[in-house]
Amino acid sequence: MDGALILDHLRAAFGAALVEAHDFRGDHTAVVARDAIAGVLRHCRDEAALGFDVLMDLTAVDYLVYPGREGGSRFEVVYHLYSIAHNHRLRVKVRVPEEDAVVPTVMTVWPIADWMEREVWDMFGIRFAGHPDLRRLLLYEEFVGHPLRKDYPINRRQPLIGPRI
Amino acid sequence: MGVGSFFTSKLDEAIGWARKYSIFQYPFVTACCGMEYMATACSHYDIDRFGAGLPRFSPRQADVLFVVGTISHKMAPVLKRVYDQMTEPKWVVAFGVCTCTGGFYDNYATVQGIDTIIPVDVYIPGCPPRPESVIDGLMKLQDKIATAAQRF
Amino acid sequence: MAERTTREFMLGEGSGTGSGSQALHVGVGPAHPAMHGIIRIAAELDGEIITRADVEIGYLHRAFEKECEVGGWNNAIPYTDRLNYVSPLINNFGYAHAVEKLLGIEVTERCRYIRTIMAEISRVCDHLTCVGASAMELGAFTVFLYMIKAREYLWELVEAVTGARLTISYGRVGGVKADLPAGFAEMARPAFKETREVLDEVHRLLTGNRIFMDRMVGVGALSREETIAYAITGPMLRAAGVGYDVRRAQPHWAYDRVEWEVPTRTDGDNYARYLVRMAEMEQSMRIAEQALEALPGGPINVDFEGRPIDPASYVDQGKQGKTGGLLLLPITLSPNLEGQGRAAQARVNAHDKRVVLPPKETTYGSIEGLMNHFMLIMEGYGIRPPQGEAYFATEGANGELGFYVVSDGGDRPYRVRCRPPCLPPLAALHRMIEGEMVADLVPTFGSVNMIGGELDR
Numbered sequence: 001m002d003g004a005l006i007l008d009h010l011r012a013a014f015g016a017a018l019v020e021a022h023d024f025r026g027d028h029t030a031v032v033a034r035d036a037i038a039g040v041l042r043h044c045r046d047e048a049a050l051g052f053d054v055l056m057d058l059t060a061v062d063y064l065v066y067p068g069r070e071g072g073s074r075f076e077v078v079y080h081l082y083s084i085a086h087n088h089r090l091r092v093k094v095r096v097p098e099e100d101a102v103v104p105t106v107m108t109v110w111p112i113a114d115w116m117e118r119e120v121w122d123m124f125g126i127r128f129a130g131h132p133d134l135r136r137l138l139l140y141e142e143f144v145g146h147p148l149r150k151d152y153p154i155n156r157r158q159p160l161i162g163p164r165i
Numbered sequence: 166m167g168v169g170s171f172f173t174s175k176l177d178e179a180i181g182w183a184r185k186y187s188i189f190q191y192p193f194v195t196a197c198c199g200m201e202y203m204a205t206a207c208s209h210y211d212i213d214r215f216g217a218g219l220p221r222f223s224p225r226q227a228d229v230l231f232v233v234g235t236i237s238h239k240m241a242p243v244l245k246r247v248y249d250q251m252t253e254p255k256w257v258v259a260f261g262v263c264t265c266t267g268g269f270y271d272n273y274a275t276v277q278g279i280d281t282i283i284p285v286d287v288y289i290p291g292c293p294p295r296p297e298s299v300i301d302g303l304m305k306l307q308d309k310i311a312t313a314a315q316r317f
Numbered sequence: 318m319a320e321r322t323t324r325e326f327m328l329g330e331g332s333g334t335g336s337g338s339q340a341l342h343v344g345v346g347p348a349h350p351a352m353h354g355i356i357r358i359a360a361e362l363d364g365e366i367i368t369r370a371d372v373e374i375g376y377l378h379r380a381f382e383k384e385c386e387v388g389g390w391n392n393a394i395p396y397t398d399r400l401n402y403v404s405p406l407i408n409n410f411g412y413a414h415a416v417e418k419l420l421g422i423e424v425t426e427r428c429r430y431i432r433t434i435m436a437e438i439s440r441v442c443d444h445l446t447c448v449g450a451s452a453m454e455l456g457a458f459t460v461f462l463y464m465i466k467a468r469e470y471l472w473e474l475v476e477a478v479t480g481a482r483l484t485i486s487y488g489r490v491g492g493v494k495a496d497l498p499a500g501f502a503e504m505a506r507p508a509f510k511e512t513r514e515v516l517d518e519v520h521r522l523l524t525g526n527r528i529f530m531d532r533m534v535g536v537g538a539l540s541r542e543e544t545i546a547y548a549i550t551g552p553m554l555r556a557a558g559v560g561y562d563v564r565r566a567q568p569h570w571a572y573d574r575v576e577w578e579v580p581t582r583t584d585g586d587n588y589a590r591y592l593v594r595m596a597e598m599e600q601s602m603r604i605a606e607q608a609l610e611a612l613p614g615g616p617i618n619v620d621f622e623g624r625p626i627d628p629a630s631y632v633d634q635g636k637q638g639k640t641g642g643l644l645l646l647p648i649t650l651s652p653n654l655e656g657q658g659r660a661a662q663a664r665v666n667a668h669d670k671r672v673v674l675p676p677k678e679t680t681y682g683s684i685e686g687l688m689n690h691f692m693l694i695m696e697g698y699g700i701r702p703p704q705g706e707a708y709f710a711t712e713g714a715n716g717e718l719g720f721y722v723v724s725d726g727g728d729r730p731y732r733v734r735c736r737p738p739c740l741p742p743l744a745a746l747h748r749m750i751e752g753e754m755v756a757d758l759v760p761t762f763g764s765v766n767m768i769g770g771e772l773d774r
């Protein structure tokens with residue numbers, strides 16, 4: 001299905017929960033309200049016309065110092081969906097404020113979300129409500145902070161052994 | 166020079182000669198450098214010509230620790246543990262610039278040179294070092310082994 | 318304590334008499350003899366059967382995504398080399414293409430073909446290493462030696478083009494570093510021939526081999542549905558019967574202009590993965606050969622007519638400001654700059670001054686060229702994509718390799734995300750090994766082809 005049609009379909013199905021829709025360089029993006037995200041993604045997978053059976057990627061972006069985004073929600077969690085049957089893609093985003101950085105988990109829709117959500121928690125400190133085992137994925141439990149946040153300095157080391165250089 | 170010290174120095178030489186050609190290495194391979202390690206170990210460059218052909222994958226049976234590839238802070242305790250488990254005499258080779266100084270990974274995740282954790286005998290810089298320079302480093306290590314005072 | 322038998326004391330509680338059997342906890346890794354990657358598997362055993370496994374990764378986390386944010390857009394290229402370090406060329410081109418998508422520029426026709434050729438050579442290297450290493454872990458050391466030998470031939474090709482064997486940094490936003498060297502097609506022919514011979518030999522050694530099949534057939538299998546649900550792509554998905562390949566589904570570079578097949582199997586086990594990888598190497602060489610045949614722009618000729626001038630004095634004159642007429646002078650480039658002359662650059666790089674560095678003659682031969690060079694190199698200038706984001710996927714050796722780049726309009730990436738093809742199979746690894754024997758862990762782990770650099774980034 002053409003990207004614009006996918007967005008139309010979502011708009012018809014979810015109305016106001018679809019906060020924003022745009023395309024840039026051929027990538028179609030739907031920004032979805034946080035409460036509706038799990039439902040939208042499940043619909044994307046189960047609706048035959050959409051058929052997004054693969055959660056290609058799940059990541060986040062920290063918009064702390066992005067020009068023009070001051071005062072808005074700090075984080076965005078980004079889902080890249082792909083449909084093998086229809087060979088089309090969609091990007092779904094959900095905005096997350098810093099004070100309340102929680103997003104519902106989609107582990108029950110795609111099991112791969114388990115590790116990807118753990119990585120986002122590890123790197124950005126965004127929690128996923130309903131995730132049964134939200135441990136760090138790449139770093140170690142002793143690590144304090146979340147390195148991909150824009151306010152984490154790149155060379156703040158937290159060694160387990162050895163000197164702090 | 167007394168007769169006794171004559172014999173010990175000759176014995177040292179003999180043992181050094183033997184040791185230098187029977188290197189049992191433990192490849193602690195973590196990252197990209199491992200690809201060049203493989204290339205060095207295989208038939209094309211054939212590290213076996215230097216008596217270092219047999220990797221032992223148990224630290225207790227090895228006498229040279231090849232640290233190949235970036236060491237992250239998460240991996241550092243494991244490296245230390247492996248080093249501690251090796252029996253004397255033992256040597257350490259830092260393979261690749263990541264192990265020498267941290268290389269171009271100067272960030273929160275990586276150890277800035279394994280010599281902050283364990284002692285290193287030979288540094289082989291390069292990102293990754295070409296097999297030729299690995300072999301050069303190995304020969305330097307052989308010299309070091311052969312000329313050192315032998316402990317046994 | 319008193320009623321504990323010696324056997325129980327030695328082997329742990331519950332071994333033999335008394336309280337019945339009890340699960341044994343075994344930690345495999347991160348530095349384990351039988352595995353060529355650093356992950357840790359905390360396994361729970363019942364006898365020799367793995368009942369539960371917990372995979373832990375992150376031992377090679379090197380902050381790729383954070384490092385990309387501190388340099389210019391092109392400065393991320395060396396970091397992408399070290400993602401999947403067995404096929405770095407594919408990463409280079411994937412990242413460069415993602416940024417080009419963000420900028421909205423197209424690379425030249427010749428560059429598309431060069432990217433195709435080099436990416437496929439890289440893919441063959443990757444599969445050779447993967448099959449060789451997993452065969453070695455099953456005891457077939459000969460296969461490993463043969464395959465590394467073949468890889469050595471291909472690396473010679475890579476070295477001729479890029480100047481390095483492994484960490485090549487050959488891709489550039491808007492093109493590639495340099496044109497192919499003269500006579501590349503003639504160099505490639507014998508290398509492919511040798512590789513084919515090795516593949517043939519390996520087929521005879523392994524494909525019908527009783528021991529190999531016993532260890533591989535039916536082991537580590539994953540159903541088609543589960544493979545998809547775990548977002549596994551690449552050879553593992555194709556071994557489970559789904560013919561999804563990014564090169565075919567969303568053709569880029571020159572993949573839609575050459576003829577090739579997407580090999581698939583249906584069993585989804587280790588043996589099927591092995592067969593898919595073996596078949597893919599042949600297809601990759603087919604693609605590379607056809608692309609070399611059809612390479613637009615004809616043979617490369619770096620010898621210019623007319624009065625040559627040696628590069629050093631050319632540069633000297635330029636630095637003294639004596640640029641008059643210099644641009645018209647042909648220059649003999651030093652051998653290590655082969656393929657980077659003016660004509661070659663025009664063939665392989667996008668014609669966009671905002672993105673691509675001018676060729677060295679222009680930099681040193683004209684003030685405009687020098688300014689152009691500085692504008693791209695200096696802090697605070699450089700490539701400046703418009704605000705926005707783009708996702709581009711290509712087929713890495715392990716599956717869909719995606720780059721998601723976000724720009725804030727500045728000269729540095731705001732965010733670079735790599736969708737690692739390796740992560741989904743590792744996330745599903747526990748599903749492949751649970752219920753199987755401990756010894757089967759080794760071939761299954763081999764067939765997953767875990768590459769630390771891209772898994773942990």
Ligand code: SF4
Nearest residue numbers: 197198261262263292
């Ligand atoms: S020195 Fe270079 S090639 Fe070796 S592990 Fe470090 S980054 Fe990789």
